[in-house]
Structures are given as C-alpha cells and as structure tokens.
Amino acid sequence: MRFYLQKIGFYVAALWAALTLNFVLPRLMPGDPVDIMLSKLSARGPVAPETRRSIELMLGVDSDESIFSQYASYLGNVFRGDLGVSVTYFPQTVTDTIAATLPWTIALMGIATIIAFVLGIVLGMLAGWKRGSWLDNLIPVTTMFQSVPYFWLALVLLYIFASVFRIFPTNGGYDVYGTSPGLNWPFISSALYYGTLPALTIVLSSVAGWMLGMRNMMVSTLSEDYILTAEAKGLTPRRIRTMYAARNAVLPSLAGFAITLGFIVAGSIVTEQVFSYPGIGQTLLSAVQNNDYALMQGIFLVITLSVLGANLLVDLLYSVIDPRTRARA
Amino acid sequence: MHLTTTRRRPRRTLALATALAGTVLALSACSGGGAAGGGGGNTGDGITVFNGATGNIAENWNPFTPTALQPTLGIIHEPLFYYNLASSDAPEPLLGTEFSWNEDGSQLTVTIREGVEWSDGEPFTTEDVAYNFNLRRETPEFNTSGQTPAAEAISDTQVVLTFDSPASYTQEANTLGNTPMIPQHVWEAKSDPVTDINADPVGTGPYTVGSINAQTYELEANPTYWGGEPKIPTVRYISLANADAASSALLAGEVDWMSSFFPGFEDLIASEPDLAWVNTPALTTSLFTCSNAALGCEGPQTDPAVRQAIYYAVDRDQLNNLAFEKVAELPSPTLLIPGRDDQWVSGEVEATAPSGADVAQATQILEAAGYAKGGDGIYAKGGQRVSLNVQVVSGYSDYIAAIDAMTQQLAAAGIELTSSQVAYNEWSANQQNGTFQLSMDSIGLGASTDPYFTYQPRYATESTVPVGESAGALNNARYSNPVVDAAVAAAGSTDDDAVKAEQYAIIQKEIARDMPYIPLVISSTLTEFNTSRATGWPTEDDLYAFPATWKAWDNGIVLKNLKPAN
DSSP states (O other), X not given: OHHHHHHHXXXXXXXXXXXHHHHXXXXXXXXXXXXXXXXXXXXXXXXXXXXXXHHHHHHTOOTTSOHHHHHHHHHHHHHHTOOOBOSTTTTSBHHHHHHHHHHHHIIIIIHHHXXXXXXXXXXXXXXXXXXXXXXXXXXXXXXXXXXXXXXXXXXXXXXXXXXXXXXXXSSOSSOTTTOOSSSOHHHHHHHHHHHHHHHHHHHHHHHHXXXXXXXXXXXXXXXXXXXXXXXHHTOOHHHIIIIIIIHHHHHHHHXXXXXXXXXXXXXXXXXXXXXXXXXXXXXXXXXXXXXXXXXXXXXXXXXXXXXXXXXXXXXXXHHHHOGGGSOOO | OHHHHHHHHHHHHHHHHHHHHHHHHHHHHHTTOOOOOOOOTTTSSOEEEEOSOOSOOOOOOOTTSTTSOGGGBTTTBOOSEEOOTTSXXXXXXXXXXXXXXXXXXXXXXXXXXTTOBOTTSOBOOHHHHHHHHHHHHHOTTTOTTSOOOEEEEOSSSEEEEEOSSSOOGGGHHHHXXXXXXXXXXXXXXXXXXXXXXXXXXXXXXXXXXEEEOSSEEEEEEOTTOTTOOOSSOEEEEEOOSSHHHHHHHHHTTOOSEEOOOOTTHHHHHHTSTTEEEEEOOOEEEEEEEOOOGGGTOOSGGGSHHHHHHHHHHOOHHHXXXXXXXXXXXXXXXXXXXXXXXGGGOOTTSOSSOOSSOOHHHHHHHHHHTTOEEOTTSOEEETTEEOEEEEEEETTOHHHHHHHHHHHHHHHHTTOEEEEEEEOHHHHHHHHHHTOOSXXXXXXXXXXXXXXXXHHHHHHOGGGOOOTTSOOTTSOTTOOOOHHHHHHHHHHHTOOOHHHHHHHHHHHHXXXXXXXXXXXXXXXXXXXXXXXXXXXXXXXXXXXXXXXXTTOHHHHHHHHHHOEEOO
C-alpha cells in the first residue's frame, strides 16, 4: 500500500510542476494575442487605434490583472475542468477545440503506434530466435527508414503515392466531398483510407526501434539458464520462444511503449503538417502562432496528463508483470 | 495459476487497446458537428475554395468577432456598398442604393434597396440598418472604429447616420463598405451577442450555410437572393495545412479557387489546361524603419540620408528576378499603387521607384550628409558605421531571398545589412513596440483606395507611440512630421477630391524625402482558378472584384458572378 501511496504522491507533485510550467512557458513568448490579431487584421483591411480596445474587451484580455492572480485563477479553473476560451477560435472554448481535434490524433497516432509496436516485437522476436535468417537481415533496412528524418520520409511517400501514382489522397482526414462525419460506413471507410498513408509513414519510421530492441533482448534471454532447462524438459520450441524467451525479453520494450503512448499527442505535429491531417498537432501550432495562452495551456495539459498517465500505468502494471520491481520496504 | 493469468494478460491488454482505438475513431466521427449534408463539391456542380484556413475550423458566423469564418462577411452578411480595392471605381450599391453627406459632413443619408429579404423570409428594412449601427455604437466590444455613427430610420427607404463630429468623410468607406448587415429580429433575441457564434446565420447574401464540421463547411445558394439565385449551387471551404498542400490540391483538381504563392507556379499552371491565374499586386513590400530617434529609435536608419541611400542602392529588377518569381511590380515612393492610384499621385515626386541600383546617387547622398567610407568599405559617421539589421519572419522564403540579394546590393553602396529570422510573434512584437532597425513587411489594404487610408495610419503622429509601447499595426516607423499631420487632417476633413489631391501632394513630397517606409516592390497577390467547373472569374482585364480568397467582402461579389462551366 505504501508503495502505491508513494507513487501517487510523486505523480501529484509532478502534475503540479507541469501545470505551473504550462502556465509560465506560454507567457515567456514574445508578443501578445491582441497584437498578433491586429497585425493579421491590418494586412487585410483597415485597423483603427480604437480597434485594440474593442478586441481586448471582446477576448477578455485584461492586461491589468497581476500574474499571480492569473496563476491562482488558472489553477482553480483547471481543477474545475474549465480551460478557458480560445483566442484563435474565439468564442469556442478550449475544451471544445480539443474535443474536436484530439480524437483524430489519438486514432491515427494511437493505431499507428500500436501497429508499429506489435509488428516490431513480433518481427524482433522471430529475428532473435533465428539469428542470421532473412528476417535478421531486414533489420538494417528498417533502421534506414528510421534514420531518415521523419518529415522527409513522409514527404517522399506523399509525393510518390499521392502525387505521382495518386493511390492515396494528398491531404485531409476523410473525403470532405462525399461523406459527412458520423457513425456511418462511408465516413469510417473514408477515414481509414485517408489515414492509411500517414499511418504507414509512422509505422515505417518507428518499427525498427522496437524490432532491434526486441531482437537483442531475445538473443540475450536465449542464453539464460532457464531456457536451457526448458529445452531439457522437452518443451516445444514454440512454447520456449513465446513463454520463456519472449515474455522476459519484452519487458524493457513494454516500458518504452507506454512512454511512447504518452508522447502520441506531442509527436503528431509533423505528421499532421505534412498530411494536412485534422488533429491536435495543427491546433497546437496555430495556438503557438497566435499566442493563444488558454489553448496552449489546454493542449499542454493534455500532453502532461497523457505522459504522466502512461507512466503511472506502466509503473503500476510493471509491478504486476514483474514482481521484482516492487520495492521491498 | 499464476502462470496462466499472466499469460493471458498481455494479449487482453492489446485487444483492449485495439478496441479502444476503434472506439476513439468512432467517437471522432460523432464530434464532427453532426450536420447533415455533404455531396456535391468536387464531384457535383459546386466549387471548392481554400481561403488560407489551416487546422481546425471552429464554427463562428458572428460578424462582430475578428475570428468569424470569412464567408460571414460579404457572402452571408452583406454591407450597404461594395468598395473594390482592385479599381478606382465608385462604390457599387448592394443593400444601399444611394448615399449623400449633409453640408458639414456630420450626417450621412442612405437609401436602401427595396424588396430585399433575409434568408428566413422576413423583409430587410431601414429599422434593421439602424439597429446595426446602434448596436455597434452601444457595445464597446463591437465599436472597432470608435466612431460608429448613431442611426435613425427616417422612412421605409432612408436611414440617417449621425457622426459625433463634423467632417467625418473618412468614415464613409468603413461605415458603408465595412459594416455587415444583420437582422434585428434575430439578434434582438440573443442574450450575449459578443460570444454568440450565430449558428444558422440569417443574412441577405448570395449564400447560406449548409453544413459545417471541424474540417470543412459548405454554403448553399440562397434561392431568394435579391440579385437572383447564384448559378453555382454549392461552395465548399476546406482547410489545408500549408501552401504545399494547397498547391498539390489545386493541381489534383481538388480546389477551384485559392490564393497562394508557390514556387514555379507559372509552369505548373501552364501544364494544366483547366487552371488559370491572375495577379493583383496591391501590397507594397517595404523595409519598415524605426525612423524617429526622438521617440526612442536607435541605429543608423534614424538618419533620412541612410534611408534615401538604401532606396537608391536597391536593385529592384534583381529582387523581382531572384525573390519574387518575376511577378512583382515597381512601387511608388508615395506608397500608392501606380495605375490604380494615378489620380492621387502628384507630379513632384518620381512616379515609380528606380528599377536598377543607382549606387552613385546613394553614395552621393551619404557623402553629402557627412558620411565617409571606412577601411572596410562601409560608410561611417561620428564613429557609427552604417550597419543595419533587418528582421524577417522565418520561413517567408521570398522575403529571405530578397534580403540575401539586398545584402550584396547595399554592400556595393557601402551599407552593411545583416538579417535576423524570427518567429512571427516575435517579429510582430518587435515591429509594434519599435524594437527593430529595419523590418520586412508590406503595406496593408485600406477601407477604400483613398490614400488617406495609407497615409493616416502609417505616417500621422496620432497613430504612433514611443518605442517600448505597442503602436498596434499602425505607424510602426514612429514617423512624426507636423507638415504631414496637418495635411492628413486637412485631407480627412474634406469631401472635395481636388483639395484632397493638394494635401496628398504635400504628404508625398515629405515622405518621398523622409522615406520612413522604404518601398521595395509591389508584391504579387496571386489567385489561382480551376475553370473546368466554374467560369466568370476576375481577369486582368476585368477586375470587378479583388480576387484573393482571403479578401472578405470581395468573395461575395466573385461568387455571384460565377457560372457553371457547361
């Protein structure tokens, strides 16, 4: 029990630190949202000196409030679940903005990350089991895909498959012309179709890491004494491979996987830029470009919570899977 | 026992994760807005527009908010008159048919079009017009000009707008051309007009809202539009991440109308028979200088001689070739647009800036001002070298290429130019607070083509503040000149074009000498069309509207002029 209390206490402290950083960092950026809005408006039409005041009133940007009282009300609002109103998407609330974009990111990045992990682990296990096979020789090829900068790989695949061969669409999350979002098959199939190429690039660029790690762990596990024992007992090779070798070899990868899950939200910016995918990464980018404090805080909060949550989950799960990690007090 | 339970766990976790991901995808489907519709668009009779929107689309049709979706202005809610910034023509009547000023310029009487209906079937009346102006005037959040007139409907066809001060002629374009008309019977019922997103907007414009979600929205032709139902049944707006995505969507035939610059556009468009483009240069790319030492500016550029020297030392033809794809045009030292604004340009200043570099002239100006060339080939005076830093937004590739070229051009005239690439936010903050020496920017569009809207915000003392305070998007050069101030005030208080022209001539003489904004080129504003689904787009010969997709009011004019291609 004390183990779990300690863990949870640590996460509460980490959450507070992260929330504070979320508050401070956006405010260290140069410029303020009203100036940026004015500067954008002025390129398209006239701006009067009085415009500044009217926009300040509308957005509720009260520059007189002290930074400490802003901080206090920010913390209070976060715990009430009120993330404020976005400046970029005024008058939409930050919660609504996140709710509209987060599912796309989680669906695309989540599925792609899981596919990459499963594929990498299975291939790594087989490669480690049969060293020197063709599968083992595949590893350098996949490592090459990982070593190419991700945005470059994505752009090249986009060019080949969407511009030259036109197998996949060039942009978007679904066919905006023929389908409308909802629980209907045309939309879901179109969303899957539009997500295939982005997902493919993510899988291609990340599968090598899992595969290499799993293969090497597999190799070292296979030299353990208990594998020899298992063989001596006459167990089938398949049982030894999965239940004795792979199960122990996968432990480090599993921890890495949980941490990767936490970074899904943060890691989606490049993918979404290249494929014009309607996720939270693009929203974060426009929040930063517009000095939209509330929206930035909201998205950072989502990232913070997902990273902390994933870590907590791993911590707790790990102690179940691998009893050795439980602290002996 | 222990073995069996843990054996299954990993598998179950994975199955759960997959199921979860599936649910999330389904959820994302629900959160999309749930509006019915779709169809049409790329495969049907409609057209698709990319207006520069990136990322998530948030529904907001509230014309008072600066974040409203762009079709709110001009397509759904129309103004009384339309001011075409691509020509010098008189304003075109829309919901208003005539207007006249009273003797002292404090009252504007507007006659409205009869027989106009809101899209919900109610008649459009003078009471609606009066309600519009009075709501703006009484709500500080909406009173963006600070000078919204009080309005009174004096009959079924006429409204009188009363300004707070006489000679309010400069408010005309903003009042008549920049004020969207909203229906009183709908807006009266809104509890908080400031944060209302005005869902299902009721307007008089050629299109109404069909469906919307976070990725796209579709407008439908308004069957009861006073000018006749538009010929293009649906118009879809999409959001794309960047200009690369836009250009590939255009080439793939997925977008019919957009305004983006992309490298090599001329050849790419020429290779597709259905695509066409038009260039409407209207924004003068200039080196903004922090010009006024008295207000806190620091650096060699506070000396007008240095600014003059830069003006002559720049080789604009080379800039056009190297950085602007040969579609930019020569600017005027008056900061007006040659051609469109010729009637306002006095003969006392050069009609356009020199196309090539005039190094002799530049060095002569510097030497006459007491500068001497140092051992490093750079001019200096009183120990201060003529070395300037120019700030530019990182990623603005044409501006960066232009700065690279200028660095060499100016070095030939003994002026050192260094550059710093910064994020948009920092660039904008520096410029507005005056913490820069030179800054690459362009002179934006005004409410009408009257030069007042170029001169008053950019050059008048009343539009600026000392360095360290934000000048908004106004006189960022911190220029202050009593002669210009007097002329701006005089031009702003008359309705007589001859008097205005006289005053503008005074301003032009001053600013051509002082050069707080050093004009480089008039940048292209490229707009690309796909003619396979719709025709009737603006052309170089018939600029009935400013064709750029980001230009609010003009979009409505363009859309109602389009016809299906076959």
